[in-house]
Amino acid sequence: MLTQDELKAQVGQAALHYVVPGEIVGVGTGSTVNKFIEALAGMKDRIKGAVSSSVTSTERLRALGIPVFDANEVGELAVYIDGADEIDGQGNMIKGGGAALTREKIVAAQSRRFVCIADESKRVEVLGKFPLPVEVIPMAAQRLVRQFAALGGAARLRLKDGQPLVTDNGLHILDVTGLQIKNPLAFETEVSQWPGVLTVGVFAYQRAQVCLLGTAGGVKTLTY
Numbered sequence: 054m055l056t057q058d059e060l061k062a063q064v065g066q067a068a069l070h071y072v073v074p075g076e077i078v079g080v081g082t083g084s085t086v087n088k089f090i091e092a093l094a095g096m097k098d099r100i101k102g103a104v105s106s107s108v109t110s111t112e113r114l115r116a117l118g119i120p121v122f123d124a125n126e127v128g129e130l131a132v133y134i135d136g137a138d139e140i141d142g143q144g145n146m147i148k149g150g151g152a153a154l155t156r157e158k159i160v161a162a163q164s165r166r167f168v169c170i171a172d173e174s175k176r177v178e179v180l181g182k183f184p185l186p187v188e189v190i191p192m193a194a195q196r197l198v199r200q201f202a203a204l205g206g207a208a209r210l211r212l213k214d215g216q217p218l219v220t221d222n223g224l225h226i227l228d229v230t231g232l233q234i235k236n237p238l239a240f241e242t243e244v245s246q247w248p249g250v251l252t253v254g255v256f257a258y259q260r261a262q263v264c265l266l267g268t269a270g271g272v273k274t275l276t277y
């Protein structure tokens with residue numbers, strides 16, 4: 054029986070097949086992506102470098118000798134590789150467990166193809182069991198808590214060491230429980246328009262085209 058860590062390593066390795074030699078690859082954030090970054094170091098001489106979705110991933114990439122480019126210095130990327138907190142049967146995801154959702158969505162939008170790497174615990178029928186991360190402007194937080202309550206969700210400010218967590222963008226995160234997101238595209242459209250929301254962690258517009266799912270029986274490739 055493989056551990057969750059081993060499943061993550063398997064999909065991190067499998068994602069190398071989607072990296073286009075000679076090009077710049079989009080790199081996500083999280084413990085599964087950390088496995089991918091380790092594997093990517095083995096082919097660093099065959100790629101130009103990476104565009105990263107967080108300060109943490111940037112530091113890891115640079116520590117392994119992989120050049121990191123600013124998103125504004127480069128054009129469209131062939132592929133973006135990232136994990137997910139949940140993924141449904143159409144490639145829609147909840148992301149942001151690592152608080153990097155805004156930059157993740159930006160790099161995903163700049164990429165032709167999103168390859169999601171995840172262990173099988175992330176595969177769900179309906180999004181919403183994992184608390185939905187939403188990056189917000191601090192002065193809007195309590196009003197947004199009330200807006201989520203009207204949808205049946207309980208939103209809580211994410212804390213770190215007893216203080217509101219501050220993202221790479223200097224903002225805060227609300228984690229929303231109690232939602233069942235049956236129409237991810239409509240949900241993302243609506244919540245994205247609420248004043249004070251920077252990014253909602255539903256990735257329907259930027260859904261995955263491929264998911265490499267780590268299972269006890271090996272890596273399953275799901276396409277959408």
Ligand code: 5RP
Nearest residue numbers: 083084085136149150151153
């Ligand atoms: C970070 C993310 C991550 O991709 C997501 O939280 C999955 O992380 P992990 O691979 O550690 O389970 O969205 O903001």
